[in-house]
Amino acid sequence: MPAAVATRLSVRTFLKLSVGAALATIGLKTAAWWVTGSVGLLSDAMESFVNLAAAVFALVMVTIAQAPADEDHPFGHSKAEYFSSGFEAMMILGASLAIIWAAVHRWMAPQPLADVGVGVALSVVSSLINGGLALAMLRAARDHESIALEADARHLMTDVWTSIGVAGGVLLVPVTGLLWLDPLLAIAVALNILREAASLLRRSVDGLMDRALNDEERARIDEALRGLAGDEVRFDHLRTRRAAGAKFCQLHMHVPGGWTLARAAAQREQVEARLIDAVGGLRVTIELLPVGKEPLGVDSPGVP
Structure with a gap:
């Protein structure tokens, strides 16, 4: 799928395509x-x-994540995407354990394979479907900054490598006569899937714990604030966090106590606009304070 087309398609559209691809590959495999x-x-x-x-669960969670903020969820529903990626990780984990269980039983009771060429051909067709969709989804995940879409894409890509490994092993069995190659390869595939599950689960938990924006985004925010600070205006107590594709920033802006409210508000609007230009999609919250006044119970560091 061309990159330009992938960028235009929405996250939900890709997940619907993923559901269709899963149904097709289930039949083929x-x-x-x-x-x-x-x-x-x-x-x-x-x-x-x-x-x-x-894919079905991810589609449900992304639909929830895109819902607007409401009275019970004033910051929106973006974190629902992390539940999706966490669920995918647990599903991958369950699949890997089931694969190992089946492979151990086959190892203990090897059986000859039949019609290997037809089976491998069907597996290759399913891999082409998953591979093409996974690459397009990874590009779109970066554009949309969607961890749910990225998780589903990486899951599909894991499936592609799994299929390639399995097909290679199945082809080797009749050539070498080593029936144990089939279950051995299945176990190797399961261990690789376990690794992918651990990575996805770690990132999901990390996202649910309000991780700060990355170093590059934080550096752009700091640079913008340094350009706006001066003898009369200073900034401190900067905090950032990410919730899937949503980015949040909050800070204190200190201005002279003699400024009118209108002047202070105009300066705050200028700061908000500059920060949003520095980090696209940033949601900014600025608390206005007079110079020399610090709120009680706040001890986070200032802006460098």
């Missing part, structure tokens, strides 16, 4: 397992069911 009897291809098909469940 189940047929591949049916004709070959390969436990490796069975593990690959099982992960596609996980893809389907994860």
Whole structure:
């Protein structure tokens, strides 16, 4: 999918495409397992069911995340995306354990494979579907700054590498006569999926804990504030946080006590505009204070 087209499509549209891709690959991979009897291809098909469940859940969570702020959620619903990526991580974890269970049983009772060529061909077609969609979704995830979309894309890409590894192993079985290659490859695939699950789960938890903006974004904010500060105006107690694609910034702006409210408000609007120019989509909250006045109970550092 061309990059320009990927950018125009919404997060929800991509997740709907992911649901469709999951349904298509479930059919292809189940047929591949049916004709070959390969436990490796069975593990690959099982992960596609996980893809389907994860994509549906992600679509629900993204729909919630895009809902406007309300009385009960004055900061919006953006964090719902982290529940989506966390759910995907748990689904990937469950799939990997199921794959290992099936592979161990096949290791203890090896069975010959049949119609390997047909099964691998079906698996390759499903990989092409998932691979093309995953690459487009990763580009769109960066543009939309959506962790839910990125999680689903990385899940799909994991599925692609899984399918490639399984297909290679299945092709080697009739060539080498080593029946244990099939379950061994399935276990290797499961361990790789476990690694992906751990990474997604860590990022989801990190996001739910109000992580600050990244160093580059914070540096742009600091630079903008330094350019606006002067003998009469200073800034301190800067805090930032991210909630999926939403970015928040709050700080104190100290102005002379003799300024009129209108002048102070105009200066605050100028600061807000400059910060939003520095970091696109930033939501700024500025508390006005007279010079020399510090609010009680606040001890966060000032702006460098």
